[in-house]
Amino acid sequence: MDGTVLIADDDRTIRTVLTQALTRAGCRVHATGSLAxxxxxxxxxxxxxxxxxxxMPDGNGIDRIPAIRSARPELPVIVISAQNTIITAIRANEADAFDYLPKPFDLPDLMSKAGQALARRPRKATDSSQQTGDTVMPAADPAMPLIGHAASMQAxxxxxxxxxxxxxxxxxxxEAGVGKSTxxxxxxxxSxxxxxxxxxxxxxxxxxxxxxxxGAKAxxxxxxxxxxxxFDAAAQARLIGMVEAWESGRDRLRAPRIVxxxxxxxxxxxxAGRIRSDLYYRLAGVSITVPPLRARVDDIVPxxxxxxxxxxxxxxxxxxLSDKAASVIRAHPFPGNVRELENLMRRLALTSAEESIxxxxxADVLSQGSASAIPVTVASVSTREPSPRGEPQPSMPSLQPLPPxxxxxxxxxxxxLQRYFDLHGDRLPPPGLYDRILREIEKPLLQVALDATxxxxxxxxDLLGINRNTLRKKLTDLNIEVTRRRKLM
Incomplete structure (x- = not known):
């Protein structure tokens, strides 16, 4: 390997490791902790x-790539980052980086990429917007849990x-719950x-x-x-007709992208005949498979x-999360994937007695089923811990009978609600009771209303008096599966 490599990283250890590895490979290296x-x-x-x-302390490495492109179009840039999100990958690609590797990266993999970059120059941007410093890249969206260091997620x-x-x-x-809709x-x-x-x-x-x-809205x-x-056979036929009209009709320039x-x-x-082959091949221009959470265990805790x-x-x-709590979460198989993990974390946020879970x-929440709504019945309350001084706890008060x-x-x-308070004896329930109770009532309400319609x-x-988009979000948040069972007259 031959050439001069410029390294910019605020982590001294990474600068040292890369400098030593590239020098041994025959390169000349200049390393700095400053983008300036x-x-x-x-x-x-x-x-x-x-x-x-x-x-970096004085800026964002990806934001500097357009300036590098403008000054030295032939100079390849490899981006390394601990921000293992889809946004970082997209920004690096849009900035025309030679490649992007998440931290902690595999050193042989980075050396291989460096060798490829030195052996051939990267493609030159054809879109002038990529060569200016005026392009505003999308910021990371905390609403989208698309993060992951696992090789499958980075791919x-x-x-x-x-x-x-x-x-x-x-x-x-x-699988269900892996984040396909996200x-x-x-x-x-x-885009x-x-x-x-x-x-x-x-x-x-x-x-x-x-x-x-x-179709018109999109x-x-x-x-x-x-x-x-x-979709039933008639609906699939209508979808095929719609796609064909977009492909050849006069409005094809306004046709939406189908995902x-x-x-x-x-x-x-x-x-199995569940989807028509001619519809499948119209929809599968590019196929992407999202791995289940159990296949990327290292991503669970982050x-x-x-x-x-x-x-x-x-x-x-x-x-x-305390370190021990994180270990328990990492060991859970999460059959419900990211959706189950999100429900678990929201539940723990509501029920944890201290700032550190x-x-x-x-363990207590997982034993009850993390994807379920928070129950407020007798069976839902776990056994109380002994007091710090080992003192006997007061006896449980008699519970108010349920109405006929x-x-x-x-x-x-x-x-x-009174039974729930009584079960806590002389202590109050964990904070966040308002949201927990509303979720407990909301889920069966939506399920019954969906069944009725x-x-x-x-x-x-319309029956509930809420916006349809609001309903759709609630169904997703509460992990309610929707199946259309009958036609209403």
Whole structure:
């Protein structure tokens, strides 16, 4: 390997390791903890390769790439970052970085990338917007838990970054709860279509009028089709007709990009006849598979902490994980994937007695089922810990009997709440009671309303007197599966 490498990283250890490895490989190395110094070296014409961190004391490494491109178009830049998010991968790709590696990176992998970069110069940007310093990159969105150091997630991030603004349809496959809908939304929010229409189409509302309305709403933007294999034969035929009209019709320039979500094995759905093969191949221009959480164990704890921070930003108590609590969470298989993990972290944020969530609290919640709503019945209350001084605890007070069948709803709710308070004896329940009780009432209300309307979300939203988008978000947050069961006359 031959050439001069410029390294910018505020971590002295990383600078030392890279300097030693590249020097042994035959390179000349200049290392700094300052982007300003890096810029001076570039302006002076030094270096055949730049390796830069993102978050530096005097700026953002990715933000410097357009200036490097302008001054030295032939100079390749490899980005390394501890911010292992889809946003970082997309920003590095849009800035025309030679490559992006998450920290902690595999040294042989970085050396291989450095060798490739020194052996050949990167492609030159054809889009003039990539060569100016005026482009505003999207900021990280705390609402999107798309983070991960695992190789499978980094490969997914790179694929999303490469096809983000392509006109090809995208099919996202994976188990329930892995974040397919979040990734589908990112194809709109992070793309150059973000200022145009966006619509989501589900099998619950797939009649001809609903499909036409969704297509019109998404014009020029993005149409997300959730689980098209769940659509009946007539609805699938209507989808094919709509796609064909967009491909050849006079409005094709305003056709939305189609992003669909599927189960873990779309080909099996085709073989079983659950989705028409001609529809499948129209939707699978690019196929992306999202790995289950159990396949990226090292991502569980960082993701859990991210979700705790997001919960705090939404008004829940600000909590942190103790190391022992993090170990318990890491060992859990999470059959419900990211959705189950998010429900667990929100529940712990509400029920933890201290700012730091303990190992016992995690174990207690997991033993009850982390994806379920927080119960307020007798069976939900765990055994109380002995007092710090080993003193005997006061005996449990007698519980108020539940009202007889036929009593008013308010009487039944009051009786259940009183029993919940009585179970805590002379202590108050954990903070956050208001939100816990509302969620406990909200889930069965939505489930009963959906059942009464045959799974029709539009009718259900009208029945409840809420916006349909609000209903959809609540169904997702509460992990309520929607199945359309019957037609309403």
């Amino acid at each position: 110094q890096l810029s001076r070296w570039v302006d002076e014409g030094r270096g055949d390769l730049v390796i830069t961190d993102v978050m 997914l991030f790179r694929m999303v970054a490469r096809v983000l603004n392509a006109d090809l349809p995208v099919m996202i496959a994976g 990734i589908a939304r990112s194809f709109h929010d992070l 150059d279509r973000k200022d145009n229409g966006f619509a989501v189409l589900t099998s619950a509302d797939a009649d001809e009028e609903a499909i036409s309305r969704a 014009a020029g933007g993005t149409l997300v089709i959730e689980n098209p294999s769940g 669909s979500t599927m189960g873990p094995d779309p080909q099996a759905d085709v073989s 993701l859990a902490r991210h979700l705790l921070a997001r919960a705090a930003s939404q008004g829940l108590p600000d909590r942190m 303990s190992e016992a609290e995690v 069948a036929g009593a008013k709803l308010s009487d039944s709710v009051e009786a259940h 045959g799974g029709n979300q539009l009718r259900c939203a």
